[in-house]
Amino acid sequence: MSRVGRKPIPVPAGIKIKIDDNIVTVSKGNQSLQQEIHPAIHVEYKPQENSIQVTRPTDNKFYRSLHGLYRSLISNMVMGINEGFMKKLLIIGVGYRAELKGKNLVLHLGYSHPILFKPPDDIEINLENPTTIVVKGIDKQLVGQVSAKIRSFRPPEPYKGKGIRYEGEYVRRKAGKTAA
Numbered sequence: 001m002s003r004v005g006r007k008p009i010p011v012p013a014g015i016k017i018k019i020d021d022n023i024v025t026v027s028k029g030n031q032s033l034q035q036e037i038h039p040a041i042h043v044e045y046k047p048q049e050n051s052i053q054v055t056r057p058t059d060n061k062f063y064r065s066l067h068g069l070y071r072s073l074i075s076n077m078v079m080g081i082n083e084g085f086m087k088k089l090l091i092i093g094v095g096y097r098a099e100l101k102g103k104n105l106v107l108h109l110g111y112s113h114p115i116l117f118k119p120p121d122d123i124e125i126n127l128e129n130p131t132t133i134v135v136k137g138i139d140k141q142l143v144g145q146v147s148a149k150i151r152s153f154r155p156p157e158p159y160k161g162k163g164i165r166y167e168g169e170y171v172r173r174k175a176g177k178t179a180a
Contacts, residue, residue, distance in 0.1 A: 005067035008051040009075045012082050017045045017052060026077040031138055033077045041070050052078075080138040087147040089133040093162035096154070097130040105133070109154040109164070117153075119146055133164075 011017060018025040022037045037043055040063060042055045054071040056063040079085075091098060091109075099106045105125050107115040119125050119135075123146050126134045133150060137143045147166070156163035158174045165171060 003068075005054055005056070005064075005071045007071070008046075008049070008053050009071065009078055011045075011050045011052060011078060013050075015078060015081055019043055019045055024074055024077070026074070026081050028081045031081055033081060033139060035070075035073050035077060037070055038066050041066050043070070043074065076140045080140055084136055084138050085140045085143045087135045087143055088128075088167035089135065089147060089150055089164050090167055091131040091133070091164050092156070093154075093160075096162070098127055098133055099130065100125065100127055105150070107150075107153055110162075115153050117150060 014028055016027045018027070022039050023034055024037055024043055025032055025034045027033075040057050042057075044053045044055070045051075046053060052074060054067060054074065056067040091107075093110060095108065096110060097108050099108075101116075103119060103125070105117040105119065107117065109115060120142060122139060122142060123135060123137045125146075126136070128134060135143055135147045135150070137146075151164045151166070154163045156165045156169075156171045158172060159176055161171050161173060
């Protein structure tokens with residue numbers, strides 16, 4: 001069996017799990033996430049053990065790949081509802097900065113115009129300082145997608161390292177031209 005897929009998913013107190021046919025809903029308070037599951041994959045909630053178990057019908061390669069995938073997706077939903085996810089982006093470069101106007105993010109990245117970014121409703125964007133952006137949300141995929149979109153406005157370049165990068169990201173530097 002899949003090493004990832006066979007592990008039960010622990011469900012913290014206060015989180016409600018609802019399984020209808022092939023749709024799993026995880027909710028807490030007014031927040032909820034849904035995931036559609038392949039019909040062959042079986043998801044079972046065990047309230048007495050406070051855990052969710054994901055099983056597959058056979059050891060076919062296709063079902064083995066889905067087994068671990070759906071276990072990870074459901075686990076991320078439970079973690080997101082319970083704690084949430086966060087990504088930090090660092091802006092490096094002279095004159096590069098960010099500011100918030102309402103919920104919108106305005107980026108000054110050395111272009112002739114500022115870039116206005118409107119985040120989705122489920123995403124919260126904060127600024128620790130003008131060069132550090134924090135993206136928070138309950139959906140791991142959406143947090144990563146929004147972070148990647150913000151980074152794409154000015155990815156780090158290899159000569160001076162200027163641009164937007166993830167916290168802890170290593171940018172390989174190249175040597176510039178040498179004078180002859």
